[in-house]
Amino acid sequence: MNRRCRISGWVLAGLLCLLAVPAASAADIPYAEAAARARECGVLSETLGLVASGVEEGGLARDEGAALLMPLIEACANRFPLAPFEDKLAEGLAKHVPAPRIIKVLEDRLAAYRFVRDLLAPRFRDVDPELLVTMAEGVSQGTPRDDLKRYVAEFSSESPEPFLTGAHMVCLLGQSSFDYALTRDMLEAAFAEGGPLPQWRYFIRIVLVGRQRGLADADMAAAARRVLETGGTLNDVSSRLGFTSRSLSGRVDSN
Amino acid sequence: MTEERKRIYTEGEIMLAIRTAPDKDVPDGFAERVMAGLEPRRPSPWRRLRLWLVRPRVMTFRPLTVIPAVTLAVALLALAVIKTDTPGEDPGVRLATVRFVLRDADMHARQVAVIGSFNNWRAERSVMWYNRKEGAWVLEAKLPPGDHEYLFLVNGRELVPDPGAPMTRDDGFGNKNSIMFVNGDNEQAL
Incomplete structure (x- = not known):
């Protein structure tokens, strides 16, 4: 008993060491080294320049500069596309967000990418980077993970391009609290006809305008389903719902 | 006999043979052929x-002909320069023209810019101009298809979401970004 406890203790200590080493290396890496590693990974010189400016002008401590680059280095190590991470870092710095908050957001984004990679990897030999970004950004921006799990489980054997369009729909509708059961019904009809055309990713726009006009999500989904069953377009849906095309697409102002 | 003597003897023999040889008339056209060989060569095209x-040289022209020709040449040159200076667009991506508008009837703001995912959140890249007729800050831009996040940056510090944006999204930093949907058909929203 005593010997067993001692062995367990050593195993536990070993595990703690393994966990502690990466954490220490991430926290203690000097800024110059982090910048060099990020550059080697292909992080844009513009992004590195933003962090460097922050450090040189005193807005960021050197260790904050290094810590800001660490999620990008980790994304690189995981072979995730760097652009979404660079964009979020640039956004945080432009908005003068404190570094720890930016780091937290970047780490959450890393977690979203890992989730999607793990979700797709068993079903696709080579995960399409666009699909990975679409779904991971969706998760980062509030799409329920369960919606994506269900979508992948049911439709991942479909052709790549319609599957990507469907993923866009699930993500955008999920962020707008559109019931996945309704999305699923629409997608089932779409895939029965060869899958949704790329324009269907903008179905969210009809939903947003329809809601402003008091339409129920279920009614809009039903109209879309009927159109998808015949391989129709978004214009057909808006006609069914009584929208003029101008009310949806003719607007040229941002407001 | 030494070599020198042998050479002198041979030369003497040759001179004697020439002196004693019978006279013959010059063949016809011999002089012309020789002179043709002496004519200067035609210069190279570059030298010409x-x-x-x-x-x-003396050149003559009519002003009525020359003025339109020079005007046309200058216009073509200017067109070529403008075309060279315009950055080329990626032919694979269809950009759509979109118009950002922030209403400000009394022009309370001194400066407004659009910052977003399409300009790397850099205000200096998308500064808006004030349209007095519309009473609004305006900017036109060309964006690739997709959903783009953006905000208005007022007076260099105040972040203002677009009041008319169809959708907003939590930016994770405690603010809301406006969303613009751009498709590839020169339409903003659908």
Whole structure:
């Protein structure tokens, strides 16, 4: 008993060491080294320049500069596309967000990418980077993970391009609290006809305008389903719902 | 017999043979053929061009003909320069023209810019101009298809979401970004 406890203790200590080493290396890496590693990974010189400016002008401590680059280095190590991470870092710095908050957001984004990679990897030999970004950004921006799990489980054997369009729909509708059961019904009809055309990713726009006009999500989904069953377009849906095309697409102002 | 003597003897023999040889008439056309061989060679095209350029010439022209020709040449040159200076667009991506508008009837703001995912959140890249007729800050931009996040940056510090944006999204930093949907058909939203 005593010997067993001692062995367990050593195993536990070993595990703690393994966990502690990466954490220490991430926290203690000097800024110059982090910048060099990020550059080697292909992080844009513009992004590195933003962090460097922050450090040189005193807005960021050197260790904050290094810590800001660490999620990008980790994304690189995981072979995730760097652009979404660079964009979020640039956004945080432009908005003068404190570094720890930016780091937290970047780490959450890393977690979203890992989730999607793990979700797709068993079903696709080579995960399409666009699909990975679409779904991971969706998760980062509030799409329920369960919606994506269900979508992948049911439709991942479909052709790549319609599957990507469907993923866009699930993500955008999920962020707008559109019931996945309704999305699923629409997608089932779409895939029965060869899958949704790329324009269907903008179905969210009809939903947003329809809601402003008091339409129920279920009614809009039903109209879309009927159109998808015949391989129709978004214009057909808006006609069914009584929208003029101008009310949806003719607007040229941002407001 | 030494070599020197042998050489002198041979030369003597040759001279004697020439002196004693019978006289013969010059063949017909011999002189012309020799003179033709002595004519100067035709200069190279490059040399001829150089000679043409450096040799003074008298040119005559009618102003009525020359003025339109020079005007056309200048116009073509200017067009070529403008075309060279315009950055080329990626032919694979269809950009759509979108118009950002922030209403400000009394022009309370001193400066407004659009910052977003399409300009790397850099205000200096998308500064808006004030349209007095519309009473609004305006900017036109060309964006690739997709959903783009953006905000208005007022007076260099205040972040303002677009009041008319169809959708907003939590930016994770405690603010809301406006969303613009751009498709590839020069339409903003659908």
